[in-house]
Amino acid sequence: MPLFEVGDAAGGLPVFAPVSTVGGVDTRMGARDPSLLQRLQRRDAELAPALREAIERDGPMALWPLAAQGLAAGDDLHSRTAGANTALASLLKLRGMGAVADDIAANPLFFLTLWMAASALMLRAAEGGDMPSLVTRAGGNGECFAIALAGRAGQWAVCDAEPPRGALMPSIAAGTEVAAAIGDSAVIDMLGFGGQRLAHAPEPLGVFRDHLPPDHAESARRLLCAPQPVLPDAWPLGLDAARVARHQAAPWVMLARLAGDGITGFVGRGIYRPPVTLFDRALQALG
Numbered sequence: 001m002p003l004f005e006v007g008d009a010a011g012g013l014p015v016f017a018p019v020s021t022v023g024g025v026d027t028r029m030g031a032r033d034p035s036l037l038q039r040l041q042r043r044d045a046e047l048a049p050a051l052r053e054a055i056e057r058d059g060p061m062a063l064w065p066l067a068a069q070g071l072a073a074g075d076d077l078h079s080r081t082a083g084a085n086t087a088l089a090s091l092l093k094l095r096g097m098g099a100v101a102d103d104i105a106a107n108p109l110f111f112l113t114l115w116m117a118a119s120a121l122m123l124r125a126a127e128g129g130d131m132p133s134l135v136t137r138a139g140g141n142g143e144c145f146a147i148a149l150a151g152r153a154g155q156w157a158v159c160d161a162e163p164p165r166g167a168l169m170p171s172i173a174a175g176t177e178v179a180a181a182i183g184d185s186a187v188i189d190m191l192g193f194g195g196q197r198l199a200h201a202p203e204p205l206g207v208f209r210d211h212l213p214p215d216h217a218e219s220a221r222r223l224l225c226a227p228q229p230v231l232p233d234a235w236p237l238g239l240d241a242a243r244v245a246r247h248q249a250a251p252w253v254m255l256a257r258l259a260g261d262g263i264t265g266f267v268g269r270g271i272y273r274p275p276v277t278l279f280d281r282a283l284q285a286l287g
Contacts, residue, residue, distance in 0.1 A: 006117035017117035024101040031265030076201035078194030079254040082108040140181035157282035164270025176261035190197035192237040195252025196220040246280040
């Protein structure tokens with residue numbers, strides 16, 4: 001499988017992300033669609049080599065400027081990455097990759113795996129630092145949801161996962177069973193985007209408004225701890241488990257809703273809220 005290497009110019013180990021397919025549903029949505037085989041072959045034989053050649057010729061692509069453009073365009077950088085993806089396609093066009101750029105522009109979530117890796121990289125940079133209660137790892141496997149803190153990154157606090165809430169796509173039969181929370185993209189929300197950023201992302205906010213309390217925006221922001229002057233409204237980054245415990249308010253995580261049968265795959269966009277007790281247990285283990 002071709003991978004993107006996402007690194008930090010300041011050093012440290014990189015994080016790797018799969019190169020998505022273009023032209024239709026991607027493998028990460030869990031669909032058993034035979035047409036995926038053709039798209040995977042095209043990715044491996046055409047898309048990935050073209051991207052590698054461009055990066056080797058023109059150098060790495062900085063992700064922060066693309067993410068900032070996405071935020072300005074109304075992205076939450078998890079359930080919606082269309083603005084950042086458009087910025088990525090524009091950059092590739094400037095590098096002379098017109099056809100590849102057009103294909104990537106037609107897949108609004110192509111940027112997502114890159115930003116997942118970048119988010120994980122930034123969070124792991126805090127591990128072993130002076131803020132031990134920061135959540136630096138998170139994810140679900142369809143049965144459990146778990147987090148780890150900067151002070152003890154190798155130790156996971158675990159809870160039973162519940163299905164993300166949200167509407168089913170019109171093509172999905174009412175009453176379809178939805179699997180419990182699954183996905184490692186939760187690192188985006190732990191960094192401070194995704195579910196924490198919904199109040200500034202009009203399109204996904206409209207989708208999930210009925211699943212959010214009136215004070216969602218204020219509640220989400222006070223769980224984050226480090227204001228960033230380079231971001232709109234000096235948006236803070238870094239989810240603090242100690243703040244979750246203090247305010248008794250858990251973060252919000254944007255996750256795809258997948259069918260529980262393991263065959264149908266993606267059935268709708270979802271939002272998941274892990275219990276406050278999960279963060280309490282992580283803090284207790286931290287001591």
